Amino acid sequence: MHVPDGFINAPVSAAAGVVAAGAVAVSLRGARKELDERTAPLAGLVAAFIFAVQMLNFPVAAGTSGHLLGGALAAILVGPYTGVLCIAVVLLMQGVLFADGGLTALGVNITVMGVVTVVVSYALFRGLVLVLPRTRRSVTIASFVAALVSVPAAATAFTAIYAIGGTTDVPISKVLTAMVGVHVLIGIGEAVITMLTVGAVIAVRPDLVHGARGLTAPLKLRVGGELIDATPVGAAPAPAASGSPKKLWIGGVVTALVLAGFVSFYASASPDGLEKVAADKGIDSKVQPHGAADSPLADYGVKDVTNARLSGGLAGVIGVAATLAVGSGAFWVVRRRKGAATATAPANADA
Template sequence: MHVPDGFINAPVSAAAGVVAAGAVAAGLRGARRELDERTAPLAGLVAAFIFAVQMLNFPVAAGTSGHLLGGALAAILVGPWTGVLCIAVVLLMQGILFADGGLTALGVNITVMGVVTVVVAYALFRGLVLVLPRTRRSVTVASFAAALVSVPAAAAVFTLVYAIGGTTDVPVPKVLTAMVGVHVLIGIGEAVITMLTVGAVIAVRPDLVYGARGLTAPLKLRVDGELVDAAAPAPAAARSAGASPKKLWIGGVVTALVLAGFVSFYASASPDGLEKVAADQGIDAKVEDHAAADSPLADYGVKGVEAPRLSGGLAGVIGVGATLAVGSGAFWVVRRRKTAAQEA
């Protein structure tokens, strides 16, 4: 759902940029509360993983594909404030390095793909885990539902932005119906990917999943005929049975590199939901060339490398590395500022 330059007029694009900047600023403050010495390195990994999975377009209908948006996944794994930052980093890397998503439309993309998906997904996720049994399975079920709803919600908000600042005269009800319809299908794929990823992390280190914190009911002991809460296990003991954060980080990086460097070659070449709707409805009549169209990595290929498989694979690996470096650096700074504030 990467909005290119030319879909939305300059005033509305600028207003969306202000909204996005405010969301990123709020995310920087909020992430200081969410991140600690164990989870801060994983936030950069989450951004890199989302970048990799977004390269894997999957077919959803005749001539249409979809890809992960990632807002629900990021919010559940590392927290909603940090989740907004993760998506912002991914979109920034895609726009600057790969000419994917307009630069003047960056604010629109962060607002729609980052803020809306995170807010909708995490609000629904928290509501579900409050009413479902307090188990790991409930977390995965809630993550499925949250991701499923977040995608058509983002499509609806894009339609609202288009209704206010669209550069073409196309009936808004037609755009809304087409956008929400195809993105419900894309949302199913998003939900499956999110559920499987959250479930995999919970299986090895549930304490590192932000959305699973505090969900385990305390063990009850009967003392003198009354049920009382047993003492919680020490943090070290609670973590000893799972993989270390370092092993989890290495495994995640390797997985992202394999997905972006190899599996992405087999992704669907069909236009994604927004591209298909834009072509069918005429939204793309005034689309503009990307400012980074001459980038050495434009369109997820390396200029000068003729073999498509090698070119795309190298671009994917470079993208994962760049996103990991920028994301990890940003979250390291956020964590350092939190530590400095605590020591002051």
């Protein structure tokens, strides 16, 4: 659902840019509370993983494909504020390096694919977790539903923006029907990917999953006026999680590299949901050439590498590495600023 340049007029694109910048600024502050020395590396990995999986377009209908948006996945794994930042990093790398998603439409894309998907999915996810039994299975079920709903929500948000600033005269009702219809199907794929990924991480390191925090809290009993942990008869105590997420990080990086560098070659070549609707309804008649069309990695291929499999694979590997580096660096800075703010707080209090 990467919106290209020319779909939305300049004033509305600029307004969306302001909204996106505000959301990123708020998320930078909120992410300080979500990130610690263990989860900050995971956040960079989540951004790189989402980049890789977005290369894997899957067929959803005749001549139409879809791909992961990733807002729900990021929000559940690392928190909603950090999730917005993850998607923003992915979209920035895609737009600048791969000419995917317009540069003037970057604000639109962050708002639709980042802010809307994260807010809708995480609000629904938290609501479901509150009413479902406090189990890991409930987290995976809630992640499925949240991801499923987030995709047509993003399609609706795009349609609303197009209704305000679209550059072509197309009946909005037709755009809305087509966008929501195809993105409900794409949402099923999004939900499956999100559920499987969240479930896999929970199975290995539930303590690192933001949306699963508190599930392993022990039952408390009041004895002699004091609360103590209660262990069921015959049950072994839960094993303590290892201090470092290194193994998970390495496994995630390897998985992302394999997906982007090898599996992506077999992705569907059909246009995605937005591209298909735009072509069918005529809302792409004023699309503009991408500002990074001459990038050596444009269209997810390495310039002057004639072998398609090698070109796409190298581009995918470069994209994962670049996204991982930029994302990890950004989250490291956010984490450092959190530490600096915590360190200065006692000094200010003593003063």
